[in-house]
Structure formats: structure tokens, C-alpha cells
Amino acid sequence: MTIDLLPELPCYLNGEFSTLREAKVSVMDRGFIFGDGVYEVVPVYAGRPFRFAQHMARLDRSLSELRIANPMSHPQWRALVDQLIDAYARSLGNDAGQTDQLVYIQVTRGVAMRDHAMPPGITPTVFATSNRISAPSxxxxxxxxxxxxxxxxxxxxxxxxxxxxxxxxxxxxxxxxxxxxxxxxxxxxxxxxxxxxxxxxxxxxxxxxxxxxxxxxxxxxxxxxxxxxxxxxxxxxxxxxxxxxxxxxxxxxxxxxxxxxxxxxxxxxxxxxxxxxxxxxxxxxxxxxxxxxxxxx
Ligand SMILES: Cc1ncc(COP(=O)(O)O)c(C=O)c1O
CATH class of the missing domain: 3.20.10.10 (D-amino Acid Aminotransferase, subunit A, domain 2)
Structure with missing residues (x-):
């Protein structure tokens, strides 16, 4: 896929909101080099994340298996997801409460020179975006x-x-x-x-x-x-x-x-x-x- 095929969807990357076209991560991100990261996919109905606490619990379990400290608290994640839900709804010209959507969250270990062992002291990369739910026909x-x-x-x-x-x-x-x-x-x-x-x-x-x-x-x-x-x-x-x-x-x-x-x-x-x-x-x-x-x- 070329970058031009990316839709103008809102996203969040390391503290900033932008779009899938604009957001860029380092080529040395360990998510890119090693697949060293975890993710969650959270369905949202009428603007409300469904079973959010369970998604946060699973994110914690996945991160702890990778020995990555969760870079955000659950209330911080919730605030971020709520902002994305709003941004996606606005991109459709809707109120958040009118839209169903699928939020994607990803945390990788972060950027470092290539070495399999886990480098100490690096900052995790946090990425999130939202899109429509592609539901079965x-x-x-x-x-x-x-x-x-x-x-x-x-x-x-x-x-x-x-x-x-x-x-x-x-x-x-x-x-x-x-x-x-x-x-x-x-x-x-x-x-x-x-x-x-x-x-x-x-x-x-x-x-x-x-x-x-x-x-x-x-x-x-x-x-x-x-x-x-x-x-x-x-x-x-x-x-x-x-x-x-x-x-x-x-x-x-x-x-x-x-x-x-x-x-x-x-x-x-x-x-x-x-x-x-x-x-x-x-x-x-x-x-x-x-x-x-x-x-x-
Ligand atoms: C391998 C695998 N198993 C199970 C599931 C179902 O998980 P969930 O119900 O949390 O979507 C997924 C989700 O995409 C998956 O990738």
C-alpha cells in the first residue's frame, strides 16, 4: 500500500493527534524491526467503548509478558480513547454518540539500535487509531x-x-x-x-x-x-x-x-x-x- 492509499483517519502517536497520512514512526522502532509490541482492538457502540476494563486488563497482561511498563494509567487510556472516538465521529460529521467504531491501540517497546535483548530505559511507542467496524454481511x-x-x-x-x-x-x-x-x-x-x-x-x-x-x-x-x-x-x-x-x-x-x-x-x-x-x-x-x-x- 502506498501512503496515498491511507485514508484521512484520525490517529494518536506519542502524545499528538494527527492522521494516518501524517503520523510517522522511526525505522528503528522495535515494533517495525522485531514485532516487539502488543495491541488491542476495542469495539465502540454509540460512542461507548464495549468491555473497556477487560481490554485494559488484557493489555496489562500482554505488556507484562513483554516486560514493558504500561506507559499510561487506565484513566489516561480511557481519556485518549474517548478523544479518538470523538475525532473519528467528527471526521464523519457525526456526534460520537451516533457512531459505532473500532479503536486500535498499539504499544511497542520503543526506538533503539538493533539488538535482540531488551534495551533498558527506552520509551514505549504509543499508537492508536479508529475506523468503522467491518461487520459480517x-x-x-x-x-x-x-x-x-x-x-x-x-x-x-x-x-x-x-x-x-x-x-x-x-x-x-x-x-x-x-x-x-x-x-x-x-x-x-x-x-x-x-x-x-x-x-x-x-x-x-x-x-x-x-x-x-x-x-x-x-x-x-x-x-x-x-x-x-x-x-x-x-x-x-x-x-x-x-x-x-x-x-x-x-x-x-x-x-x-x-x-x-x-x-x-x-x-x-x-x-x-x-x-x-x-x-x-x-x-x-x-x-x-x-x-x-x-x-x-
Ligand atoms: C488469534 C486471535 N484469537 C482470538 C481473537 C478474539 O479476540 P477478541 O474477542 O478480544 O476480539 C482474536 C482477535 O482478533 C485473535 O487475533
């Missing part, structure tokens, strides 16, 4: 999406929301190449997750997800799905899920910040369940829409 919601399966060849620290994402890029491209929505990954015969989404199995009226360990990124929707299931009286369980249990699921679901919850109705060309979005999806999706309006009671 009405057809994808009505019919479900097709996915392919693939080997999870990523590293063993998938629980860190790191910007070192080559494994996810290569995995996602396997599905992009055949026009599928996601790559559902398996490690040693067990389900891990999608290239950029968590994956859920519904069987016998239960929702089952992979264990929250180092092989999976704990999406913010892990906690949310558990709450939505509790609300809907659907048993929820985390355990190791064998490959055959995925292919013979009654329903298969993806979750992430922009897809929310999305039914998978074909995997490697085979139908999942009856090949249509099922009742568990319908219930959880309805609950999700209510949760966006107001916290679950």
Missing part, C-alpha cells in the same frame, strides 16, 4: 460462513496479544486464498482457535471452548460468551476439543470484536450440523445485541 449472518482447517504452526505464546503476527497472517491467507472466512487451527489434533478469532463448538445443547492456556488468545468474548450462556441457561464448558468433535459439532461459532458471534456452516467443504445457523447461535447473538445496549443484569 446480512448474508453471512443468515447463512453462516465457510472456513478451512489448518495446522496451528504459531508459537507457544499465543496468549499474548502481540504484534508479531506472521503465524496468523500465513494462517489467515490459507482461507483467503479459497474465499473462506477463517482458518480454524488445530495443534496436535486439538482445536486452538482461528487466525483472528476464537472458535466455539455447540454439541448436545452445550457451548464448549478450548482451555484458556498459552496456546490460545483469550478473546474478550470468552468472558462475554460465558455470561451470555449463563443468561440463556446454556451449559458452558472449557476443555480440550478433538478435531472430530469440531467436524461433528451441532454448531460451530467464531467470535471476535468485529464478527461478534458468527456461525460457521461449512468446514473444509463439509456441512456443520444441518449446514445452517442453529438455535444456540440465534440465542447468543440476540443476547450479544442486548449486551451492546446495556450491561447484562
Amino acid at each position: 446480512a448474508a453471512d449472518r443468515a447463512n453462516g460462513v465457510a472456513c478451512v482447517s489448518g495446522d496451528d504452526f504459531r508459537w507457544k505464546k499465543a496468549h499474548i496479544k502481540s504484534v508479531s503476527m506472521l503465524g496468523s497472517v500465513l494462517a489467515r491467507q490459507m482461507s483467503a486464498d479459497v474465499g473462506a472466512a477463517e482458518t480454524v487451527m488445530f495443534r496436535d489434533g486439538f482445536l486452538s482457535e482461528g487466525a483472528a478469532a476464537n472458535v466455539w463448538v455447540a454439541r448436545g445443547g452445550r457451548v464448549i471452548g478450548p482451555l484458556k492456556d498459552n496456546l490460545v488468545l483469550e478473546g474478550i468474548r470468552y468472558g462475554l460468551l460465558e455470561e451470555l450462556c449463563a443468561h440463556a441457561g446454556i451449559p458452558f464448558e472449557l476443555r480440550r476439543i478433538a478435531r472430530e468433535d469440531v467436524f461433528t459439532a451441532d454448531e460451530l461459532l467464531l467470535s471476535n470484536a468485529s464478527k461478534e458471534i458468527l456461525p460457521v456452516t461449512r468446514l473444509d467443504g463439509q456441512p456443520i450440523g444441518n449446514g445452517k445457523p442453529g438455535p444456540i447461535y440465534e440465542k447468543l447473538y440476540a443476547g450479544y445485541q442486548r449486551a451492546k445496549q446495556a450491561p447484562l443484569a
Whole structure:
């Protein structure tokens, strides 16, 4: 992509608001050289960040794995995100309260001469921007999406929301190449997750997800799905899920910040369940829409 293709979107970089066209980082930023940084993607509904506290908690966990001190307090992050939400809404000629958007936050270790070991005393680079939410189409919601399966060849620290994402890029491209929505990954015969989404199995009226360990990124929707299931009286369980249990699921679901919850109705060309979005999806999706309006009671 050339710089001219970058849209005039507002962004924040190291204390200053500008646009994606104007903002520049050093070529020696360790995010660029080593992928040495972390990120968050926060959905915003009607101008309000959704589950912001959970995003901040995950940012803290990711940063502490990288031994980077969080350069800002949670209230400072909130103020920054609120300013960006306003700036993006204004760029559309809207009030913040009228817009849904997706805020991206990134913290890298900062700028230093190239050396793998962590240089002491450098200042983290803080970047944030916002854009529209690219939500699934009405057809994808009505019919479900097709996915392919693939080997999870990523590293063993998938629980860190790191910007070192080559494994996810290569995995996602396997599905992009055949026009599928996601790559559902398996490690040693067990389900891990999608290239950029968590994956859920519904069987016998239960929702089952992979264990929250180092092989999976704990999406913010892990906690949310558990709450939505509790609300809907659907048993929820985390355990190791064998490959055959995925292919013979009654329903298969993806979750992430922009897809929310999305039914998978074909995997490697085979139908999942009856090949249509099922009742568990319908219930959880309805609950999700209510949760966006107001916290679950
Ligand atoms: C590898 C991976 N797993 C899971 C998720 C879902 O996380 P969240 O629900 O916080 O969007 C993502 C998000 O993009 C991801 O990249």
C-alpha cells in the first residue's frame, strides 16, 4: 500500500493527534524491526467503548509478558480513547454518540539500535487509531460462513496479544486464498482457535471452548460468551476439543470484536450440523445485541 492509499483517519502517536497520512514512526522502532509490541482492538457502540476494563486488563497482561511498563494509567487510556472516538465521529460529521467504531491501540517497546535483548530505559511507542467496524454481511449472518482447517504452526505464546503476527497472517491467507472466512487451527489434533478469532463448538445443547492456556488468545468474548450462556441457561464448558468433535459439532461459532458471534456452516467443504445457523447461535447473538445496549443484569 502506498501512503496515498491511507485514508484521512484520525490517529494518536506519542502524545499528538494527527492522521494516518501524517503520523510517522522511526525505522528503528522495535515494533517495525522485531514485532516487539502488543495491541488491542476495542469495539465502540454509540460512542461507548464495549468491555473497556477487560481490554485494559488484557493489555496489562500482554505488556507484562513483554516486560514493558504500561506507559499510561487506565484513566489516561480511557481519556485518549474517548478523544479518538470523538475525532473519528467528527471526521464523519457525526456526534460520537451516533457512531459505532473500532479503536486500535498499539504499544511497542520503543526506538533503539538493533539488538535482540531488551534495551533498558527506552520509551514505549504509543499508537492508536479508529475506523468503522467491518461487520459480517446480512448474508453471512443468515447463512453462516465457510472456513478451512489448518495446522496451528504459531508459537507457544499465543496468549499474548502481540504484534508479531506472521503465524496468523500465513494462517489467515490459507482461507483467503479459497474465499473462506477463517482458518480454524488445530495443534496436535486439538482445536486452538482461528487466525483472528476464537472458535466455539455447540454439541448436545452445550457451548464448549478450548482451555484458556498459552496456546490460545483469550478473546474478550470468552468472558462475554460465558455470561451470555449463563443468561440463556446454556451449559458452558472449557476443555480440550478433538478435531472430530469440531467436524461433528451441532454448531460451530467464531467470535471476535468485529464478527461478534458468527456461525460457521461449512468446514473444509463439509456441512456443520444441518449446514445452517442453529438455535444456540440465534440465542447468543440476540443476547450479544442486548449486551451492546446495556450491561447484562
Ligand atoms: C488469534 C486471535 N484469537 C482470538 C481473537 C478474539 O479476540 P477478541 O474477542 O478480544 O476480539 C482474536 C482477535 O482478533 C485473535 O487475533
